[in-house]
Amino acid sequence: MGNETVDDGDRRSFLIKLTSVVGGAGVAAACVPFIASMNPSSDVLAKAETEVDISNVTPGGMLTVAWQGKPVFILRRTPEEIKAAQSTDGVLDPEPDSKRVQNPEWLVVVGVCTHMGCVPNKEGPGWTCHCHGSQYDDSGRVVHGPAPKNLEVPPYRFLAENKIVIGKA
């Protein structure tokens, strides 16, 4: 100590800034576990994939399965339904049917209305959502609002001819 001066202003303000930055980084890092703990835990993530046996679905029939807690519609389309779906690109959110299916016989879409998240009902050709009246065709494309987008196609893959896994492309 002795004659040493404590009034080296530059050195002091540099050290204060450095300490503040390091301390701030520490506090930010300490927040990470708290925020991460609110993300889905590993047992929830384990539900991310669902395997479905589709051998019992008859042509024109539909199967509803839960994937990540959401309904997924698996529709086995008849040749007429396929033809009707392929003849148009939809109106409100145009998309060709070929881009929405892997095998034209099978349509797999998430059964959650893109408007407010209700589950549409299968009525005649396509689906109708009773919450606000949106209508979808047999390719899951919106044909009547207020829904803005087509029903979402989840990532899925055929494991065998009559078995698909939803959640993994």
Add this chain to the structure above:
Amino acid sequence: MPNRIITWIDQRFPLTSFVKHELTDYPTPRNLSYWWNFGFLAGFILVLQVATGIFLAMHYKADVTLSFDSIQHIMRNVNYGWLLRYMHAVGASAFFFVIFTHMARTLYYGSYRAPRELLWWTGQGLLLLLMATAFMGYLLPWGQMSFWGATVITNLFRATPFIGDQVVIWLRGDFTVGDATLTRFFSLHYLFPFLIIGAVVIHLVALHSVKSSNPSGINLADKDNIPFHPYFTIKDLYGLGIFLIIYSVFVFFIPDTLIEPANNIPANPMRTPNHIVPEWYFLPFYAILRSVPNMLGGVLAMGLSVMIFAFMPFLDRSRIPGGARFRPIYKIQFYLFMLDMLVLGYVGYVQPTEHTMVIGQVATLCYFGSFFLIPFVSKAEERWLIKRGLPAEITALIKKEFLEKKARKAKALQKKWGIS
């Protein structure tokens, strides 16, 4: 722009003046040692416990069939759940370690003396709230130690005269510790920390009214006080750094040292573990409970052993300023008391045998005996120290205090008799 916002607020709310008065310009004795860091540390751990607790409660389930598994769920499935749980469990031990040190400092330096009696008593209330919160939190993992600890402690209330059995059933909401007990403990374990926060505010209001004590024990003149910021913000933060290093060693490397292995077995109401012990911070008081052969007597002795610290302002009759630092006899008493606490802790931990029973009873007598002796010893010590010769400043200080007291009394008498 920020200045304009602050001006706008200051016209409506005393923000700047409050910060200035209570923090940046708050007068603090310049001679505070690191023993004065522990109040701040306790506040820090309180925040840490509340934060980790809130996030743990998002994943914990208070139900006898689910709670043990939900802890395993937190440990294995929840992102960083292991970290939150270990921070919370180690934090409880750290909280008691810091609070005990804080109390030991108060006893050593005589900080409980006038005018800080209320400050000391609000602290005593905080200790009771902390103990209750820790005890109820310990039931939540629903392990063997949780269950039997809660069973034993709720059973203490059987010592209530006449209605003991009813009181115990009312506390548990069941004939044994069961689902009703678990859910109410969870509810109260979540509530009590907020009561503690309220009590801390009262503790701080009392502190800021009488200001910090200091190692000299003399109320310093204004010129010997320095602003809290930056001097003690830096000192507190430095102490926090050291604390966090030790805390992290426990959390990351030896988190299970303070958790009884038996608590990794789900609660079984049909079988008590062979060796049942409370958490380390309750051991000395538990030893006192076990040392008294009578049930009601044991419960009362244990309650008194926690509450007896509140009497210190009355028991200590010495007018010598400062605590143990300037009082050799009191210093010896202080260290003997600390030793006695360690002996009681040991007796509380080991399986009771005839041998440890005797040690426990002697240590219990020493515990209460040291409080009983303080009024006599402190007065005798004061006489001896004055006879031996005190530094002139201290003699002057005692004289001043005596004269002030006399003046106050005379004034009160004048008022009473209407003489002016």
